[in-house]
Amino acid sequence: MEKILLEYRNLINKELEKNIAPEKPEILFEAMRYSVFAGGKRARPLFMMAVCDSLGGNIKQCLPFAAAIEMIHTYSLIHDDLPAMDNDDYRRGKLTNHKVYGEAMAILAGDALLNRAFEIIAEECCNNLNIGNMYAFRYLTVAAGACGMIGGQAADILSEGQDIDMREILFIHKKKTSALFCAALNMGAALAGAGIDKIKRITALGEKIGLAFQIRDDILDITSTQEILGKPVNSDMRNKKNTYVSLFGMEKTNGDYKILSAQIYSEIKNIFGDNNILYYLVSKILDRDK
């Protein structure tokens, strides 16, 4: 299984490399490449390919969309790190984009990555006019937008320093993190030609995986170290961020996390059968220590 994931990751990195080859203006492309090749886990594209593969689809069809979703994830990190937003200096053990290239170029590099994601998809759609591509395109746009990831980031920023309840925190998690995970899973399913009933079940699964991923992030922000994590720990507390942990404490969070994980594993077996690559990938992501 590990070998398959390595092969996926190689394909994703080659596709990214192909689609942001340096051009003029050089500094803009350098800034885009700096963050895309800063050691990301490629979790979202890996999920997309694992679902497509587990449903018997051809993973090569995922590649343009895999590169696109990774670029969208990367642009969101660049913009989130800006002084006007979370004001973070480090990300994945390296200086954040604006710390290296300045704020103006970081904003533009983010914009350019978001736009480039759709350039890649447009080219693919012109070359292969099929409904699976259209639905994959649509899932991505909705998940990344004002009613998805961007809306979650806005709600998160607006809630800083405020007392918010469980419903609001779940709203933020669902939009900010789960939306793009769900999209990754749904896109893999659409590209494998899955029907609407299967996609509905996969959407529900994706929401749970996204929530688990975010809770794991929040736990690690407290229990890990800067050396392992590659970014300062306790940043949520410093920024007065509302997280699952800050709201419910570590004990309940750990307990809920275990229940959620068990549900996820069971649902994956139900949908995809035993011994599939998605199961293996999820176990790696949920048990990660960075």
Added chain:
Amino acid sequence: MEKILLEYRNLINKELEKNIAPEKPEILFEAMRYSVFAGGKRARPLFMMAVCDSLGGNIKQCLPFAAAIEMIHTYSLIHDDLPAMDNDDYRRGKLTNHKVYGEAMAILAGDALLNRAFEIIAEECCNNLNIGNMYAFRYLTVAAGACGMIGGQAADILSEGQDIDMREILFIHKKKTSALFCAALNMGAALAGAGIDKIKRITALGEKIGLAFQIRDDILDITSTQEILGKPVNSDMRNKKNTYVSLFGMEKTNGDYKILSAQIYSEIKNIFGDNNILYYLVSKILDRDK
């Protein structure tokens, strides 16, 4: 002719209204709507529809793309006005987005408008799977991206306070302004089902119109007043921007502008025949005083 343009503009505004109806988080949508409905000329969508109409296409097919290109234009203004970029306080006689909603929300509102443009297109492509839609989508992505508008803005920022030559200034104009104008024209042609030879001629025309539009902007920045323009004049000089005027002086700029305009009018007649809506629209845009 004026009545036709009014009808176009009404259709564009309705399409925009439909596609950014207020949702949660309210402030994000308010910020998006603030700039989209701040009195823009709708020049790019009007060009798209005028070309489609002049080629015998159905302008209704343009509407999702018309809303999309206007949103992309609007997001670029929001981000360009940010303190880290051009640092402008006024735009179209109103406070700029970040002056009203703060920097974080202005960055997110811009991101959300760029993303929403592609949400609209994705929905349209799912509903109407045809090659004209795909090409219109592709023209837009390339023109708006790192090798188009964003690249032009990056080059513009990098050139501030530097001595640059005519070639470089034309590169910036071509990318920053012409690219999106060209795309508007090409999209209208693709949506009307035009062939590749016609589109090539329209691309060349679009580049000229875009350049003329930008030169007119630079002239008005010097010769107009804040009352008429709705934003401070002489901002290029203050920001040490390289413009056609700063490089060649007002006399040569005016002369070149006249020659360029004459070429544009003649080429429109050649491609689209006499007495068409595009000719009328171009004359209004090129002779504008704000």
